[in-house]
Amino acid sequence: MNIDIGLIRRSWSLVEPVADQVTQHFYGRLFANYPHIREMFPPAMDLQRDRLLHALTQVVLNLEDGAGLNDYLGQLARDHRKYGVQPEHYPAVGSCLVAAMRFNAGGAWLPAYDEAWMTAYNYIAEVMIQAAEQDAVQTPPAWIGTVVAHEVRTPEIAVITVEPDHPYPYRAGQYATLQSAHWPRVWRPYSIANAPRQDNLLTFHVRMVPGGWVSTALMHHTRPGDSLLLGPPRGSLVLDRASTSHLIFIAGGTGLAPLKALIEESVWVPDRPTIDLFHGVRRSGDAYDNEDLQRLRSQHRRLRIVHAVSDDPEGWRRHSAVDALEYHRIVPDGDVFVCGSSEMVRVTANRLLGLGVPFDRIHTEFAPGAAPSLAVL
Template sequence: MTIDIGLIRYSWSLVEPVAGKLAMHFYGRLFANYPHIREMFPPAMDMQRDRLLQALTQVVLNLEDGEGLSDYLGTLARDHRKYGVRPEHYPAVGSCLVAAMRYHAQGAWLPAYDDAWMTAYNFIAEVMIQAAEQDAAQTPPTWVGTVVSHEVRTPEVAVITVAPDQPYPFRAGQYATLQSAHWPRVWRSYSIANAPREDNLLSFHVRMVSGGWVSTALMHHTRPGDSLLLGPPRGSLVLDRASSSHLVFIAGGTGLAPLKALIEESVWVPDRPAIDLFHGVRRSADAYDNGDLQRLRAQHRRLRIVQTVSDEPQQRPRHNAVDALDYHRIIPRGDVFVCGSTEMVRVTTARLVAMGVPYDRIHTEFAPGGAPTLARL
């Protein structure tokens, strides 16, 4: 099977300027022609349209990277299992996607583009189906988690501990997608705030987002004993990406969660790295996890914690987490892990590069909190 990358990219350029309309057309056609598929999707489709476009862009931009693309598609397929995706769904998606692109190309679409896209899509479907089948032989599509504790730490942040019904095979620094019974078929990503433990418990730091369906349900309508659904672990913000013995961790708000998990894991590493953790919050009252961090510092012994406050007038000095590097005259010589909102990660990365930190020493995970994230087609 030979994929014509040139035709794929040129034909994509014809419709990319109207990609939002294309996604709406695609889902409208898919649900009209295959109404039974609609029940797999959430009530509101805005975020879903964005995820489709992110996934298409990832595929189009990475067609030459056979191994990388296969890894991406494999992860996508394993995550698809929680939606109930089956092999027979793939032809419906492929035909509707090509039809939507043909429609929005406004007469510029050629039959050769149909062939190129269907060849590429058949490859995508084959890789994903095989990955899903291999995964099904080892793990369930979802885990049922029982909430064992629910601690409201601030008016906006809760720490929720969940016991999965089966062993949950994750690595420190990864995240899970959660579904509340209050919003069926609506999944949101939350970093796991602990390293793997013998008791199999998972801790999540949940910040309530204004208008956020899942975050509001988790913050205000979830109690010990309630059940949550967990999708498979995802993400690559793991400790072995580092190659130096001195690490700098920069967290914004609940971006602390995966970095806390990495610190917890590093306690048991034979050559324990020295870690400087800079945790930025807007107000002093937003520092929701100080007690746990102090316990970690006592265990780790090579951990320094710097708390920064950015929006409190009486606070001196007043700065964000990356400002604190300058304030404390720290020039990162090793690896830097950054986690927070999309904007926080973008600004922090730019500042680090300006300080002379090489791009390959800056480790980020753009999910949860921003694009691009693996999304279902």
């Protein structure tokens, strides 16, 4: 990789404060110059802009980490197959991206930055094209999933089980992007709530967001027999099977889904670790998965489950999942996995650091330096 990282970072610092303008300019230019590419994108572009920005930031931050960057780009490339991205689209994206940065740099852009970015971009494109080609030999760009069960567990949460039309190779803790027939070309990530199973079924825990396109369609307009599209598996929240003898899982709401998959997976860890699961919900009625968690506990003798309720006006003790960990005097002396809203993950990770848990023992989907999860160019 012959990329001038110094030039990339210097030029990025010029445009980072106006990154929103850069992405708007980029898409405007791309769609004006290459109108056929517009068809590959969803009607509303807001999330798409965030994703481009996120992907760019991750690339800029991880340039020194060759293996990590390649792994991330590989995931990105596999994911892009579902949009119908072809090798001939890459030069169009590269030239519009550099032009958008140059245009928004307030006259401070140097010709050397053009060259540095094109070298970096050509490298990125090469890695992605190769990864997509390799992937195409074995797997489809997207899977058609048939909904085989749809359980409304609370007024806001549904548990949906899907049977993909082909084997879906993934690791416990990963997520899939889903597309509902109600919102063509709109993909949203949802964690897979079970470890890989012989029957190939995938379960998702969906919380409906008020006004949310895909979550509302999944909650209210999806029934057994319906089809969903599934993108390839993504994400880095996976278990190291040579892990510690004590695993702690801290979930907020439907952040339970990937952690449940990891608990199922933990039966393969040598010497069966002790597991503490803390599931935090706002109100006691939001604890949507108690029955299944009881079943899981009956299969894992070393699994302890603690529920924490943070906002129940009638609850006699109100606390978050990480409060519960302290209250029960559990010493976080092993790997700790955290999943929930980004705010919950941020607060919990800070509390864990304060309790002396080493940084590299705290596992989240959004850990700095880990392969990011949202990036879709």
